[in-house]
Amino acid sequence: MAKKQRLVIEAQLDNLSTVRRFVEESCRIFGARDSVVSDLRLAVDEAVTNIIIHGYKKRGGNIDVEVERKDDALVVCLRDNAAVFNPATRFIPKSQMPLGFESPGRLGIHLIQKAIDDISHRITESGGNELILVKRNGDVVQG
Amino acid sequence: MTSTLRIAVSQEHGNAPVTVLHLKGEIDANTQADLESKAEEVVGTGTQNLLLDLSEVTYMGSAGFRAIHAIAGKLGDEQSATAIRSSHLKLLNPSAEVSKVIKTLGFDSYLDIYEDINQAVKSF
Numbered sequence: 001m002a003k004k005q006r007l008v009i010e011a012q013l014d015n016l017s018t019v020r021r022f023v024e025e026s027c028r029i030f031g032a033r034d035s036v037v038s039d040l041r042l043a044v045d046e047a048v049t050n051i052i053i054h055g056y057k058k059r060g061g062n063i064d065v066e067v068e069r070k071d072d073a074l075v076v077c078l079r080d081n082a083a084v085f086n087p088a089t090r091f092i093p094k095s096q097m098p099l100g101f102e103s104p105g106r107l108g109i110h111l112i113q114k115a116i117d118d119i120s121h122r123i124t125e126s127g128g129n130e131l132i133l134v135k136r137n138g139d140v141v142q143g
Numbered sequence: 144m145t146s147t148l149r150i151a152v153s154q155e156h157g158n159a160p161v162t163v164l165h166l167k168g169e170i171d172a173n174t175q176a177d178l179e180s181k182a183e184e185v186v187g188t189g190t191q192n193l194l195l196d197l198s199e200v201t202y203m204g205s206a207g208f209r210a211i212h213a214i215a216g217k218l219g220d221e222q223s224a225t226a227i228r229s230s231h232l233k234l235l236n237p238s239a240e241v242s243k244v245i246k247t248l249g250f251d252s253y254l255d256i257y258e259d260i261n262q263a264v265k266s267f
Contacts, residue, residue, distance in 0.1 A: 013173040017146035020169075020202065038240050045204050049172045107205035107248055114247050 004068045005029065011056045011063050011080065019048050019065060023076065026067035032074055032135075040067075040135050043115040044076055046108040047087065047131060055082025055129065073117075073136040081128035086121035087112060146202075148174035150181045155194070157264040162190040163235075167199040170207035178207070182214040191231060192267040193218060196260070198236035208248055229254050235263050 005026035009015040023044045027037040044065070051063055064079040090109045112119070118134035148168040155161045162185050170178060182193065193214065197203070211232070218231035233255045237245060245251050257263035 013171075014145040016171045016173050017169060018144045020171075021144060038243075041202075042204060042244065045171060045202075049204070049206070053172065107208050110248060111205055111244065 004066055006067075007065045009063050009065070011052045011061045011082070013049070013052055013058075016045055016048060016052075019063075020045050022065060023067060027074060030067070030069040030074060036074065036135055039115040040074060040076060040133070043112045043133050044078070046112050047078055047133065050085070050087060050108060051078065051080050051082055051129070055080055055085055057083075073134055075135075076133040078131040078133070079124060079128060081124075081126055084123055084127070084129060086129075087131070088119045088121060146171050146173045148177050150177065152181070152185060155260070155264040157261075157267055159192055159267045160190075161192045161194055161264045161267050163194045163196055163260070163264075165196040165199070169202040170200060170210065171202065171204050172206040175206035175210045178210045179213050182210075183217060186214075186217045191218065193232050194235055194260075194263050194267075195232070196235045197238070197241055200238065200241060203237075203241045203244060205248075208244075208250060211250070211254070228252075230267075233257065233263055233266065235260055 005022070007019065007022040009018060020041050023041045024037055027040055048063060048065070052058065061081055066077040068075045068077070087109055090106065091113050092106060092110055112133070116133045117136040120132045122130050124130050146169040148166060148170055151165040153163045153165065155163055164181060164185070166178065168174065185193070195211070215229055215232045235257050237256065245256070255266060257266065
């Protein structure tokens with residue numbers, strides 16, 4: 001079994017469905033439970049949407065998506081050459097959760113924060129972004 | 144592969160006229176505008192009560208909830224957004240996955256959610 005699955009897409013909103021299918025299929029290859037699949041699919045969809053809309057500002061570019069199994073965790077790595085943006089800096093204090101109906105502007109960040117266990121960001125050598133999303137728990141992966 | 148959202152419209156009558164949008168497919172940033180424009184279209188023709196049938200929605204991320212927020216505003220619910228439940232916009236039959244996201248975002252404290260269309264229609 002390959003330890004890493006990779007997809008490169010054009011940064012366009014009509015590719016979001018392709019990204020979600022890829023994450024879903026990769027998670028299943030690695031034996032993830034349904035709840036883990038849906039959490040990672042949601043977090044990646046939100047992160048990639050942010051890259052397309054806010055990073056590339058809908059002007060296009062590439063997004064590299066990798067899904068990897070590391071021990072009992074599933075790790076998704078997103079790389080782009082868009083404007084530098086670290087979603088973790090916009091995370092919402094627990095005291096403000098749930099966001100509720102009055103804050104439609106930060107819903108995607110909220111969902112990423114709730115769906116995954118760990119997030120890290122670094123600026124790549126080319127000046128783009130590398131965003132790592134980790135779903136970690138002892139029971140993430142079956143078998 | 145492109146996400147698609149099909150929207151069928153039906154009219155129901157309980158205590159008041161209710162327009163039902165039957166949604167089929169995925170609601171993401173690619174299809175958000177389809178939902179908003181269809182809602183705008185029916186509100187523009189006089190709809191005051193809107194029921195979103197989510198029973199065939201297989202995926203809904205934050206874009207779907209931004210659309211719902213915008214639709215509530217079109218129906219005149221905006222002023223009461225922080226304190227009272229919506230009286231003009233309600234949801235029908237979200238999947239377990241969509242329900243989880245609704246709760247995560249706290250939208251369940253604002254929107255009534257029904258499993259039965261007759262009960263939903265009568266509630267307006």
